[in-house]
Amino acid sequence: xxxxxxxxxxxxxxxxxxxxxxxxxxxxxxxxxxxxxxxxxxxxxxxxxxxxxxxxxxxxxxxxxxxxxxxxxxxxxxxxxxxxxxxxxxxxxxxxxxxxxxxxxxxxxxxxxxxxxxxxxxxxxxxxxxxxxxxxxxxxxxxxxxxxxxxxxxxxxxxxxxxxxxxxxxxxxxxxxxxxxxxxxxxxxxxxxxxxxxxxxxxxxxxxxxxxxxxxxxxxxxxxxxxxxxxxxxxxxxxxxxxxxxxxxxxxxxxxxxxxxxxxxxxxxxxxxxxxxxxxxxxxxxxxxxxxxxxxxxxxxxxxxxxxxxxxxxxxxxxxxxxxxxxxxxx
Amino acid sequence: xxxxxxxxxxxxxxxxxxxxxxxxxxxxxxxxxxxxxxxxxxxxxxxxxxxxxxxxxxxxxxxxxxxxxxxxxxxxxxxxxxxxxxxxxxxxxxxxxxxxxxxxxxxxxxxxxxxxxxxxxxxxxxxxxxxxxxxxxxxxxxxxxxxxxxxxxxxxxxxxxxxxxxxxxxxxxxxxxxxxxxxxxxxxxxxxxxxxxxxxxxxxxxxxxxxxxxxxxxxxxxxxxxxxxxxxxxxxxxxxxxxxxxxxxxxxxxxxxxxxxxxxxxxxxxxxxxxxxxxxxxxxxxxxxxxxxxxxxxxxxxxxxxxxxxxxxxxxxxxxxxxxxxxxxxx
Numbered sequence: 144x145x146x147x148x149x150x151x152x153x154x155x156x157x158x159x160x161x162x163x164x165x166x167x168x169x170x171x172x173x174x175x176x177x178x179x180x181x182x183x184x185x186x187x188x189x190x191x192x193x194x195x196x197x198x199x200x201x202x203x204x205x206x207x208x209x210x211x212x213x214x215x216x217x218x219x220x221x222x223x224x225x226x227x228x229x230x231x232x233x234x235x236x237x238x239x240x241x242x243x244x245x246x247x248x249x250x251x252x253x254x255x256x257x258x259x260x261x262x263x264x265x266x267x268x269x270x271x272x273x274x275x276x277x278x279x280x281x282x283x284x285x286x287x288x289x290x291x292x293x294x295x296x297x298x299x300x301x302x303x304x305x306x307x308x309x310x311x312x313x314x315x316x317x318x319x320x321x322x323x324x325x326x327x328x329x330x331x332x333x334x335x336x337x338x339x340x341x342x343x344x345x346x347x348x349x350x351x352x353x354x355x356x357x358x359x360x361x362x363x364x365x366x367x368x369x370x371x372x373x374x375x376x377x378x379x380x381x382x383x384x385x386x387x388x389x390x391x392x393x394x395x396x397x398x399x400x401x402x403x404x405x406x407x408x409x410x411x412x413x414x415x416x417x418x419x420x421x422x423x424x425x426x427x428x429x430x431x432x433x434x435x436x437x438x439x440x441x442x443x444x445x446x447x448x449x450x451x452x453x454x455x456x457x458x459x460x461x462x463x464x465x466x467x468x469x470x471x472x473x474x
Numbered sequence: 475x476x477x478x479x480x481x482x483x484x485x486x487x488x489x490x491x492x493x494x495x496x497x498x499x500x501x502x503x504x505x506x507x508x509x510x511x512x513x514x515x516x517x518x519x520x521x522x523x524x525x526x527x528x529x530x531x532x533x534x535x536x537x538x539x540x541x542x543x544x545x546x547x548x549x550x551x552x553x554x555x556x557x558x559x560x561x562x563x564x565x566x567x568x569x570x571x572x573x574x575x576x577x578x579x580x581x582x583x584x585x586x587x588x589x590x591x592x593x594x595x596x597x598x599x600x601x602x603x604x605x606x607x608x609x610x611x612x613x614x615x616x617x618x619x620x621x622x623x624x625x626x627x628x629x630x631x632x633x634x635x636x637x638x639x640x641x642x643x644x645x646x647x648x649x650x651x652x653x654x655x656x657x658x659x660x661x662x663x664x665x666x667x668x669x670x671x672x673x674x675x676x677x678x679x680x681x682x683x684x685x686x687x688x689x690x691x692x693x694x695x696x697x698x699x700x701x702x703x704x705x706x707x708x709x710x711x712x713x714x715x716x717x718x719x720x721x722x723x724x725x726x727x728x729x730x731x732x733x734x735x736x737x738x739x740x741x742x743x744x745x746x747x748x749x750x751x752x753x754x755x756x757x758x759x760x761x762x763x764x765x766x767x768x769x770x771x772x773x774x775x776x777x778x779x780x781x782x783x784x785x786x787x788x789x790x791x792x793x794x795x796x797x798x799x800x801x802x803x804x805x
Contacts, residue, residue, distance in 0.1 A: 147644065147645065149567035154648050155649065156569070156647065160551045162549065221476055234482060237480070239477065240476025289783050291779060292778055296775075312487075316783040318486065341565075365566065420782065437781075444630040447620075447623055447630065450622070450747050451750075453648065
């Protein structure tokens with residue numbers, strides 16, 4: 144019989160439909176992808192096309208060129224200039240769409256995906272995430288910052304050159320506020336951070352763990368929303384990603400590379416999204432929020448049921464997915 | 475400059491990114507689809523393959539065969555039999571996955587899509603929705619029922635034969651509960667149903683209206699989540715879909731057919747989801763909830779931003795989408 148599990152973070156029930164479960168290997172991507180060239184003349188993120196991107200906000204130089212660039216998005220969802228102004232008209236509420244929308248071009252090579260970057264390269268990307276995250280929060284119009292990556296068409300991007308994005312919004316998203324409320328209730332009830340509690344429980348049980356090192360734990364959530372939906376939690380309690388230390392950056396780069404290699408070899412290079420969920424730097428010391436990294440391979444599609452109910456149907460038991468990933472090869 | 479608009483139903487801000495807006499005609503699907511045959515030997519929903527579907531729950535007969543069938547889903551997300559039981563284990567919460575998962579096979583013809591059904595045929599489908607909805611709510615294990623349709627691969631189905639689904643869950647989804655709360659707050663604040671208020675305002679302003687008749691209003695929401703996301707509201711206040719009258723069924727069939735034909739000709743037959751959002755029959759008389767029909771063509775993809783923030787970026791101004799649909803042809 145299927146099982147419903149409560150996702151503590153979203154407070155939403157997830158249906159684990161084991162009857163319709165596929166074997167983990169059936170989730171393999173099986174889409175033939177031609178190997179991209181190292182440089183592509185038509186790619187706006189390739190060297191030689193720097194003039195095709197708007198203002199450069201940051202550059203990590205390398206011999207005779209650059210290794211990583213941060214630029215404004217050419218088609219920004221929010222305007223970098225202008226004042227934050229709310230309007231009230233009867234029951235209508237609107238606001239000027241100001242904020243930041245940046246692109247982190249992660250490599251000068253067109254054909255280098257995160258999984259195959261050197262660990263030191265991934266660390267550089269993470270350091271730049273940290274820097275841009277802190278910089279964005281200095282803008283007084285900014286209430287919330289998310290850093291995310293869309294890898295592949297199923298994940299919402301048509302540009303294959305490795306890149307990630309930072310969006311700083313002039314409002315706190317309601318979804319985020321609801322999660323903070325859930326974390327606060329948990330803390331009120333137990334005197335402990337929810338994520339710290341989950342971390343302890345997952346390490347005790349072990350069945351959903353993928354990788355466990357000094358500073359991070361990679362595991363499949365008990366109520367994962369979709370097959371191979373994975374979380375990477377820092378072991379040290381901290382609410383804001385910006386508090387990450389150099390040692391932690393090194394360890395996180397290892398976890399990320401390991402997981403993405405397992406996706407690559409075990410699931411045949413699926414498209415995926417990842418996102419860093421974090422409080423603001425100034426809220427780092429709060430006791431109930433805990434930042435983390437969430438990765439979702441885009442293996443299944445959401446449909447009318449998810450749209451209409453907000454609930455998810457996961458056709459893979461989290462324990463099976465974790466077992467599969469534990470043994471998936473990384474080279 | 476982009477604009478943020480508050481979606482009153484979800485309480486979430488939507489980014490209307492007019493700078494990256496395409497012209498409505500640029501959203502056209504442009505995917506070549508071969509015309510399907512009237513019957514397909516390999517289709518489990520075609521006549522002759524009735525033995526491939528599990529138990530038949532309802533049948534609308536036609537000369538020498540059937541017009542519409544309702545069957546249990548062969549791969550149900552929830553089990554039709556069994557007891558609803560909750561488990562509490564520390565902070566973990568789980569529940570037996572009991573409930574209903576039915577398929578409404580809308581036609582015996584493999585190649586008949588909703589847009590091209592006779593109005594009387596669509597009315598039959600809606601009457602069967604109503605019947606199954608009421609029947610599902612008689613099950614004491616059921617807390618919430620949604621009826622939805624996935625049309626096309628981008629909308630989450632690989633079966634092209636016209637069908638819709640009913641899922642009855644043993645819990646009230648948190649998303650639905652949050653929307654009820656938002657509606658209740660609005661009622662507390664204004665003494666009016668939120669949807670009735672929106673309906674009046676949309677008719678006054680007219681710029682987002684697509685079709686306006688005696689019983690229903692089809693329009694693009696002020697804070698539509700994605701391009702051509704459309705709502706069909708009944709004008710009469712009623713919380714539950716099951717209270718729909720015969721006259722209203724006829725009018726709703728007209729709205730649905732008109733909208734889907736406009737999608738077909740104006741947007742080149744996009745994949746879409748629709749869902750009926752409704753309270754339970756026994757809650758029909760509450761003053762603050764109001765059932766409605768929501769239709770989402772799957773033209774754009776959700777990506778890391780939506781996943782990580784719960785906010786949506788709509789690249790089409792609702793007023794432009796509505797204007798385009800008002801003039802789109804229906805034959």
